[in-house]
Amino acid sequence: MVVLSREALHESVVDPVSASMNFLNEVAGRYPEAISLAAGRPFDEFHSVADIDKHIQAYLTHLRERGLSGAAARQLLTQYGRTNGHVGDLIARMLDVDENIQVPAAAVMVTTGCQEAMVIALRGLCAGPGDVVLAAEPCYVGLTGAARILGVEVVGVPESPDGLRPETVRAVAAATRARGKTPKALYLVPNFANPSGVSLPVPVRRALLAAAADEDLLILEDDPYGLFGLDDEPRPTLKSLDSDRRVIYLGSFAKSYFPGARVGYLVADQTVADAAGRRTLLAEELSTVKSMLTVNTSALSQAVVGGMLIDSGFSLRAVNQAKIAFYRRNLNTLLASLHKHFAGTAVRWNNPSGGFFVVCDVPVDASEALLEVSAQEYGVLWTPMRFFYVGGGGTHAIRLSCSAIEPDRIEEGVGRLAALLRR
Structure with missing residues (x-):
């Protein structure tokens, strides 16, 4: 053997x-x-098996109201589907209602959990052997593990007790370039981070966006815990503060709905231009990476999540x-x-x-x-x-x-x- x-x-x-x-x-x-x-x-x-059928039925009703025939709805739920998913428009509505994030449905890629979204973002952004990703440290092992699988170096940006500091990001980016590497993006969890639990004040969030612009970094914002503050104080996402489309927003329904659905999403509304001047959205370009990973996210899981969003009035905060x-x-x-x-x-x-x-x-x-x-x-x-x-x-x-x-x-x-x- x-x-x-x-x-x-x-x-x-x-x-x-x-x-x-x-x-x-x-x-x-x-x-x-x-x-x-x-x-x-x-x-x-918090999780009920009965909700699965309830929400699928709500989604099927939604499809009928959109004018889809029974045969078309059946095909949508049982066949291979669009690589970037078929509930992106519903997720975009939820982001608008809950987070004041306005993006077109085409900018939303539905992924198999947020873990796949991380892999797709890292693979798409880090094209050369010298490309690296900065990450707030201590860092969620899902990000560092995904990077290790892809052969992408992660450079830690040490958190203070109060969280990530813009001046530390600048210093680490400069030191990284000094050793011949190219920092492409900064990964962080601004709301109640895993593992540190730290949440960034709004002025720091704005300063981090400014630092990212100065250092020519995209930001990978991971936000699985934003709903679960000890108070109702508004904590705007970096994406909602993002005036120049520098933030790629990573989300998941694992904590707000249930993990077994394995539905996450990536919001990438950045413009991509090719040599001929053709312009597309980054989410559309990244679909090629996803198609080689999982082909498409489970259509049934998308239907369950889509029905939940419809039943909730597109507000995870409310439900x-x-x-x-x-x-x-x-x-x-x-x-x-x-x-x-x-x-x-x-x-x-x-x-x-x-x-x-x-x-x-x-x-x-x-x-x-x-x-x-x-x-x-x-x-x-x-x-x-x-x-x-x-x-x-x-x-x-x-x-x-x-x-x-x-x-x-x-x-x-x-x-x-x-x-x-x-x-």
């Missing part, structure tokens, strides 16, 4: 950071009774009020539990204004080995922050998530974590 050398496989297969999510899933599978303060998934009880209240309560519970168990100790944590995550600095090496002890002997899971650093870091920090469990389990989980750290 053939035996392959593991060292001969692509670096993305053997890279420990890229494999971090598999490691967490494996540990969780071996200790199913452990309380997970590691999982960043939505709370299960997610119960989730918003639940996640607010959970984050407040997590912060209160940390204060109860760790006030006056060497453990420090940040205070995010929303989202799913809190970062704790701990006076021990937060290694995979310690996580194994935590799961086996104390029955609690968390995420080592070292997974989120490109060039090393986060060795004495952990990420805690509060989205997937009830408040009483959060309190119990923090108590178990306190027992581990006392030891």
